[in-house]
Amino acid sequence: MRRNLLLGAGLLGLVLTACAPGSSADQKLTLTGSSTVAPLIGEIAKRYEAENPGVRIDVQTGGSSRGLADASQGLADIGMISRGLKAEETDEFQGFVIAKDGIGLIVHADNPVATIRDDQVVDIFTGQINAWQALGGSQAPITVVNKAEGRSTLELFLKYFELENSQVQADVIIGDNQQGIKTVAGNPDALGYVSIGAAEYDIAQGSPIKLLPVDGVAATTNAVQDGSFPLSRPLTLVVTEPPTGLAEDFINFAQSEQVHDIVRAQNFVPVNASLAQAKQETEPAATAN
C-alpha cells in the first residue's frame, strides 16, 4: 500500500512537473458565457489569433448567466450573453453588441397568405387553427414545423409568443435552419420559423420560400440590424471595466467588418459597430428583455 501511494504521488508529481505552468502564449484572453455566442466567438477568435501571433483566446461556454458571473468574478476577461443587458445590470457591466439573431416565419413561396398576426401564430402553434382557410389561404391543413428542444431559436420564438414548448402541436420537428428551410420549400402547406440570415441567403439562392412580417415589420436582415424587427436579440460581449489593451482590441475586432463573413456563416446578422455602441449607451433599457 505504501508503495502504491508513493507510486501515485510520483505519477502525479511527474504529470505536474512535466507540464509546468506558464503557457507559450505571451498574451491570453478568456471569454465565457452563452452557448449561442460561443461558436461564433470561437471562430472570430481563431481569425484574431491567426492575425496576431502570440495571442491566445480561450472561449468557454456554459450559458449567459455564467458569462455574467465569470466576468463579474474576474474569472473571464469578457463575458458573452445572447441578449441585451438588463437595465439593472448596466451599473456593473458594459455591453458591446457584436451581432444580432433574428427569427422569421417562413412559408412556401406559392402560399397566398401574406401576413399572420401574432395571436394567429399562437393559435396555429397551439393547434387552435388547423387550416390555411382561416388565414385566407387554401383549404389545406397547416403543417406546423417546430424546432427541436435546446435550440436557441426555439427559446426566442417561445419567449416572444409567450408559449411553452409543451403547448406546441407540431407536425414536424426540425434541428437546424437548413432543415427547416428544406422542409418548408418542399411542402406548400408548411409554416416554420428560422434564422432570418439563413432564410434570406437561401431565397437569394432560389429556394421557393418567403419570409412573413412579424407584428407588421418585414423580416429582413436590415430590420434586424436596426433593431426594428421584434423577434430578435443582440449577441453581446460584456465587461466590468472599460476594456483596455488586448480586450479592447479584440472587442473592436469582433465588431469590425473583418468578421462579418464569419457572423453570416454562423447564421447571425452583423451589426454596425458604431450603431451598436450608440444604442447601448443611449437606451440601455430598450435591449432588456
Add this chain to the structure above:
Amino acid sequence: MQTSSSSKPRLDWAAIAIWSIATLITATFCIILLDILWHGLGQISWEFLITAPANAGRDGGINSILVSTGLILLVCLSVSIPLGVGTAIFLAEFARNNPRFSRWVRRSLDSLAGVPSIVFGLFGYAFFVQRLGLGFSILSGGLTLACMVLPILIRSAEEGFRAVPDGYRLGAASLGLSRWGTLWQVLLPSALPGLVVGLVLGIGRAMAETAALIFTSGYVDRMPGSLWDSGRSLSIHIFDLSMNVPGGEQQAYGSALVLILLLVVINSLASWIARRYRLGQQGR
C-alpha cells in the same frame, strides 16, 4: 387440475413479459448504435481523425479533441487508480478491525457515486479552477473526473478484494509471506477482475461526461500545448455540435461513433492487459 391449467398461461405471460423487456432494452441499444453507425460511418476517415476542427466544428476533423480527451483521461486515471486501489485495499484488508470507520467511508462513497455529475462539475469549478487556481484546464477537468470516478472504482475494487477467499490470506501467512508480499503476489492478481470492472466503468463514465467538464476543462478546440491549457473533450464536442451549432449533426454523428469505438477499444485493452497480467503472475 383447474389450478394448474389456470396457472400455466400466467407463467407464460411472465416469461413473455420478461423476454419482451429484454428484447426492448436490446432493441433500444441496437437502434441507437445502428443510427450512429448509419450516420457516422460516412464521416469517419483518417482525415477526420488527424485534421483540426474548423467553422465551429462543422468542417475539418477532431484531432485536437481526441488529444484533449486522451489527456483528460490520462490525468483522471493516473490520479484515481492509485488512490482508488489504495483505498480499496485499506477498506478490504486493513479496516476490518475498525468496522465503524470503514462503514462510514463506504457510506460516503456510495452517496458520492449517486451525486449528479453537474455537482462534481460545480465543485471542480469552485475548487480546482478557482481555489487552486488551475484555471480552465485539462488538469482541472481530469482531477474533477477523478473525484467522480473514485467511488465507482473503489467500490468495485473492494468487491474484488473481498471476493478473494480467506484461505489465500491464511495460506500466504502460513508460508511466511510478508503483508506486502501477500498483497502484491496473492491478493492483487486475484482481485484483478474486480479492478478491471471498476476501471472499465470508470473510464466509461469519464469518457461520456459533459456536465462536469464544461465548467472545468472547457470548450477550447485548439490543440492543447500542455495540461494547463483548456481542451474540449469528445463528449462536449458532440454535445455542442448537436445542440449549439446549426448544421453540425453529421460531424456530431462522426464524433459519436469515434467515442463509441474508443470505448470499445479501451475496454477490450483493459481486459486483455488484465488477462495477460494474471497469466504472467500464475506462470511465475
